[in-house]
Amino acid sequence: MDDSDLMVDSKRILIVDDDAGVRDSLARILRGSGYVVEVAENGEKGIVKGESFHPDVLLVDIRMPGIDGIETHRELHRRFPQLVGISMTAYASSEKTKEAIDGGAVSVLPKPLNIESLMELVQSA
Amino acid sequence: MADPTSLIDDSHLLRSIIEASPAGMIITDADGVIVLANPSALMLFGFEANELVGSSVDRLVPETHRPTHHSHRARYMDHPENRPMAAGRNLYAQRKDGSVFPVDISLHPIQMGGRPMVLANVLDATDRQRAEQEREQRQAMEKLALLGQLAGGVAHEIRTPLCVIRNDAYYLKLMEDRLGEEGMQCINEINVAVGKAERIVSELLDFTRDPAYEPVDKTLSDLIESAIRAIGLPDSVSIDRQGDHSLLVRVDPDQIERVLINLIRNASEAMDGAGVVKVNVGSEVDAAFVEIVDEGPGMLREHVSRVFEPLFSTKPKGIGLGLAVSKRYAERNGGTLTASNLPHQQGAQFRLTVPLSERG
Numbered sequence: 001m002d003d004s005d006l007m008v009d010s011k012r013i014l015i016v017d018d019d020a021g022v023r024d025s026l027a028r029i030l031r032g033s034g035y036v037v038e039v040a041e042n043g044e045k046g047i048v049k050g051e052s053f054h055p056d057v058l059l060v061d062i063r064m065p066g067i068d069g070i071e072t073h074r075e076l077h078r079r080f081p082q083l084v085g086i087s088m089t090a091y092a093s094s095e096k097t098k099e100a101i102d103g104g105a106v107s108v109l110p111k112p113l114n115i116e117s118l119m120e121l122v123q124s125a
Numbered sequence: 126m127a128d129p130t131s132l133i134d135d136s137h138l139l140r141s142i143i144e145a146s147p148a149g150m151i152i153t154d155a156d157g158v159i160v161l162a163n164p165s166a167l168m169l170f171g172f173e174a175n176e177l178v179g180s181s182v183d184r185l186v187p188e189t190h191r192p193t194h195h196s197h198r199a200r201y202m203d204h205p206e207n208r209p210m211a212a213g214r215n216l217y218a219q220r221k222d223g224s225v226f227p228v229d230i231s232l233h234p235i236q237m238g239g240r241p242m243v244l245a246n247v248l249d250a251t252d253r254q255r256a257e258q259e260r261e262q263r264q265a266m267e268k269l270a271l272l273g274q275l276a277g278g279v280a281h282e283i284r285t286p287l288c289v290i291r292n293d294a295y296y297l298k299l300m301e302d303r304l305g306e307e308g309m310q311c312i313n314e315i316n317v318a319v320g321k322a323e324r325i326v327s328e329l330l331d332f333t334r335d336p337a338y339e340p341v342d343k344t345l346s347d348l349i350e351s352a353i354r355a356i357g358l359p360d361s362v363s364i365d366r367q368g369d370h371s372l373l374v375r376v377d378p379d380q381i382e383r384v385l386i387n388l389i390r391n392a393s394e395a396m397d398g399a400g401v402v403k404v405n406v407g408s409e410v411d412a413a414f415v416e417i418v419d420e421g422p423g424m425l426r427e428h429v430s431r432v433f434e435p436l437f438s439t440k441p442k443g444i445g446l447g448l449a450v451s452k453r454y455a456e457r458n459g460g461t462l463t464a465s466n467l468p469h470q471q472g473a474q475f476r477l478t479v480p481l482s483e484r485g
Contacts, residue, residue: 019285019288019289021285021286021288021289022285022288022289022292025288025289025292025293025296026292028292028293028296029292029295029296029299032296032299063281088288090280090281090284090285090288091277091280091281110284111284111285111287111288112284112287112288112290112291112292112319112323113288113291113292115291115292115295
């Protein structure tokens with residue numbers, strides 16, 4: 001295993017989603033692919049967890065009660081400028097999508113997710 | 126003071142009442158010859174005084190209805206009775222200048238000089254019909270606004286569990302060697318089912334929001350073939366391509382592909398999944414057309430005008446938004462979408478037009 005493989009394998013991913021099923025199922029897939037994964041159930045907890053976890057990738061639901069995904073990403077990105085944000089949404093509002101992209105998300109994935117697309121994004125992060 | 130009943134017998138008074146009536150009053154004999162038309166009737170139909178008396182009442186009937194009006198009249202004279210004005214009957218009349226307008230008519234058998242006559246009261250129904258149309262449109266808009274709110278909520282609530290199902294199916298699929306062939310088949314079925322549910326939700330959302338319109342130049346062939354691939358038609362359905370599929374059109378490809386998917390899928394389903402769907406392509410002045418023709422039984426006559434109504438569906442499983450969305454997309458792209466039946470129950474035809482590219 002050379003250095004680049006090592007870097008890919010140790011990539012740290014923080015999943016923030018208020019739906020337990022989405023969180024856990026994504027965590028299972030990503031851990032199965034060798035990533036280090038942490039989960040949080042809302043924006044506030046995500047920001048707290050992010051500070052100690054130092055994620056490389058943030059996978060965050062846009063619409064959540066309290067601090068939403070866009071704000072969560074903005075906050076964590078301020079502390080970790082290298083953070084790659086991937087937003088997820090079950091809504092189809094192009095306004096929110098634009099807001100997420102403007103906020104620095106590399107992509108906004110519609111739910112249900114196309115996992116192949118997600119894996120490509122995570123690998124290239 | 127005179128006895129009121131004796132006043133009614135006063136023919137001068139009766140004439141004054143008839144002439145003052147705001148309703149058009151026309152009296153015809155048993156053969157349909159006009160013997161009296163009051164000023165309101167003359168004004169309604171655009172005639173001068175005495176122009177109508179002596180001519181057939183058929184003259185006031187739209188030309189297209191005249192051939193059958195004679196038999197309607199004869200039937201009425203066989204069984205004359207008071208027939209009140211009824212909304213929903215949608216009657217039309219023709220003015221002297223040939224213009225046709227909606228009317229409400231009541232009929233009353235009367236006796237004049239011992240002969241059977243018919244009194245017709247005629248009112249211009251233009252305002253009533255317009256008000257009704259406006260009310261219907263308003264109700265449709267309200268229905269739509271409510272549907273929009275519902276759709277947004279439903280979309281989120283359904284997409285989230287769908288996301289979990291698809292994620293888990295993906296994870297299970299990674300364990301192919303432990304699942305075996307049957308297990309893998311199950312995973313595929315789960316993915317197909319999630320895709321279907323996702324489609325329903327998207328359709329609901331498509332209908333309730335105003336889609337962005339991003340036109341590019343595309344050949345019809347690109348759009349049609351991509352739609353056919355997306356549907357995944359059964360082997361029992363074949364496509365008969367006619368006309369010049371290489372025509373270049375200017376459309377939002379996602380939207381027009383969705384329209385074609387809906388039309389071709391409907392055509393396949395109308396034939397119970399077996400037969401030939403004809404995809405006939407051509408061009409008019411500055412538009413291209415695509416006709417999708419199936420070999421099914423055709424639509425019921427009363428359904429033809431309703432197939433594009435939101436929530437109208439003849440399918441046991443449909444929610445009735447596919448064609449409504451398709452029409453909206455067609456119009457959004459500067460085109461049209463119309464439905465008709467081929468003669469002799471040879472199937473239904475949907476005709477989509479879209480603008481030709483200026484690059485031709």
